[in-house]
Amino acid sequence: MTLARHLGVIALSSAALVATLVASVAIGSVPLPVGEVIDALLGARELESHLIVRDLRVPRTVAGVVAGVCLGVSGVLLQGATRNPLASPTLLGITAGAGFAVVVAVAVLHLPSDYAVWAAFAGGGAAFAVAMLLASSGRDGLSPVRLALSGAIVSVMLSSWTTALLMVNESTADEVRDWLAGSLAGRDASAAMPLLPVVVAGLLLAWVLARPLDALSLGDEAAIGLGQRPARVRLAAGVTALALAAVAVAVAGPIAFVGLIVPHIARGLVGSGHREVLATAVLLGPALLLAADVLGRVVARPAEVQAGVVTALIGAPVLVRIVMRRKVAL
Numbered sequence: 173m174t175l176a177r178h179l180g181v182i183a184l185s186s187a188a189l190v191a192t193l194v195a196s197v198a199i200g201s202v203p204l205p206v207g208e209v210i211d212a213l214l215g216a217r218e219l220e221s222h223l224i225v226r227d228l229r230v231p232r233t234v235a236g237v238v239a240g241v242c243l244g245v246s247g248v249l250l251q252g253a254t255r256n257p258l259a260s261p262t263l264l265g266i267t268a269g270a271g272f273a274v275v276v277a278v279a280v281l282h283l284p285s286d287y288a289v290w291a292a293f294a295g296g297g298a299a300f301a302v303a304m305l306l307a308s309s310g311r312d313g314l315s316p317v318r319l320a321l322s323g324a325i326v327s328v329m330l331s332s333w334t335t336a337l338l339m340v341n342e343s344t345a346d347e348v349r350d351w352l353a354g355s356l357a358g359r360d361a362s363a364a365m366p367l368l369p370v371v372v373a374g375l376l377l378a379w380v381l382a383r384p385l386d387a388l389s390l391g392d393e394a395a396i397g398l399g400q401r402p403a404r405v406r407l408a409a410g411v412t413a414l415a416l417a418a419v420a421v422a423v424a425g426p427i428a429f430v431g432l433i434v435p436h437i438a439r440g441l442v443g444s445g446h447r448e449v450l451a452t453a454v455l456l457g458p459a460l461l462l463a464a465d466v467l468g469r470v471v472a473r474p475a476e477v478q479a480g481v482v483t484a485l486i487g488a489p490v491l492v493r494i495v496m497r498r499k500v501a502l
Contacts, residue, residue: 178448181441185455192462196233197225199466201474228358235359236465236479237458239424242371242416244457245378247431248438248449249416252385253409257494258320260432261296261417262487265326267428269299270421271352272330272337279348280341289367292418299326300414354427354480356465367419374416375454381409382446389444427480429487430461436494 198209204221212225243261250259261267273295277283283291306322334352384405387395392402420427438452461479464486468477 178442181452182455185441185452185459189455189459189462192459192466193233193237195466196236196462197229200224200229200469201476232356232359232465233462235423236356236462238367238371239356239420239427240430240458240461241454242374242420242423242457243427243430243461244434244438244453245375245450246413246416246420247433248435248446248453249378249381249385249409249413250431251435252381252389252446253406253413254319255389256319257436258432258491260429260435261413261420262323262327262426262428262431263320263491264323265299265303265330266296266414266417267421267426268327268330268334270296270418271426272299272334274421275334275337275348275352280337286366289370289418289422292421293415295330296418296421297414299330300410302326351425353478354425354483355476355478356424356461357476357478359424367422370415370419374412374419377408377412378416378450379447381405381412382450385409385446386444389446424461425480427461428484429490430457430483432494433483433487433490434460436490 197213198204198206202221202224204224208219208221209225211219212222213230217223217226246266247260250261250264251257253259261270270292273291274288276295277287277291303319303323303326306325307319338348384395384400387398387400388402388405390398395402395405417431434453434457435449437456438449442448442452461483464482465479468479468482471477
């Protein structure tokens with residue numbers, strides 16, 4: 173791909189992100205004039221509309237950006253490490269495992285919310301390991317669809333456990349219901365700030381791993397010939413993807429399919445080079461999540477549809493199309 177085209181894609185992706193940022197701050201169940209939105213962003217707090225913008229919409233926008241970046245990059249790393257077009261935090265059980273662990277830690281054990289990201293990391297990692305074991309237990313070994321089905325089994329199992337926990341702990345059900353659906357509503361931007369070092373470290377590691385993942389896409393033997401160690405590359409990419417997915421779950425709850433859709437869109441725009449795909453995914457991930465959040469605010473006014481529900485409605489047909497178009501083998 174030429175440099176000019178890549179820069180053009182980055183410019184268009186940046187414009188899409190800026191547009192969704194503006195929409196996320198300006199659009200909601202309460203329509204606000206543009207002038208009042210601008211005044212609120214500049215620091216004014218005299219009117220109720222200013223409080224809506226500063227205290228409600230800006231924090232959920234920040235949460236959406238953090239979660240969208242993490243999910244987009246996590247999906248790129250997982251698909252590159254497994255060489256599986258169906259790999260994503262949702263389909264490999266990571267999201268469900270992280271969500272279950274956070275419910276246990278925060279809602280059941282009543283641990284401080286600071287432990288949420290570590291619980292998400294542990295739960296997501298355990299779920300991913302179980303999915304990998306199930307997928308590789310057959311005679312034919314791993315295949316894209318087998319891995320996706322194993323992840324789906326783990327996800328359904330953990331989701332049922334989460335539901336059972338909430339049924340016997342009714343006092344916590346209302347507290348986590350919207351969060352489990354993948355909602356940006358009511359998010360506190362300050363809660364995402366302590367996680368930013370993890371996000372920055374994950375993005376830097378992803379950038380470093382881009383070239384080794386390019387070599388891995390040629391096959392293990394070719395990667396070894398190019399001086400790479402496939403097992404180490406996969407482990408590093410998997411741990412990095414897991415950490416980013418855990419941050420996304422801790423910030424916004426289990427958001428479905430963003431990690432699946434964004435890498436495919438990015439590769440369709442810029443080709444298969446992982447650095448180009450990662451740079452595009454960093455912009456498209458939050459743009460997609462914020463667009464879903466804004467759509468959820470307006471389709472059922474004055475109520476809201478959670479962003480995770482919207483992304484699931486979009487992602488399910490995309491998953492079917494990927495399977496059918498690529499003719500993924502069982």
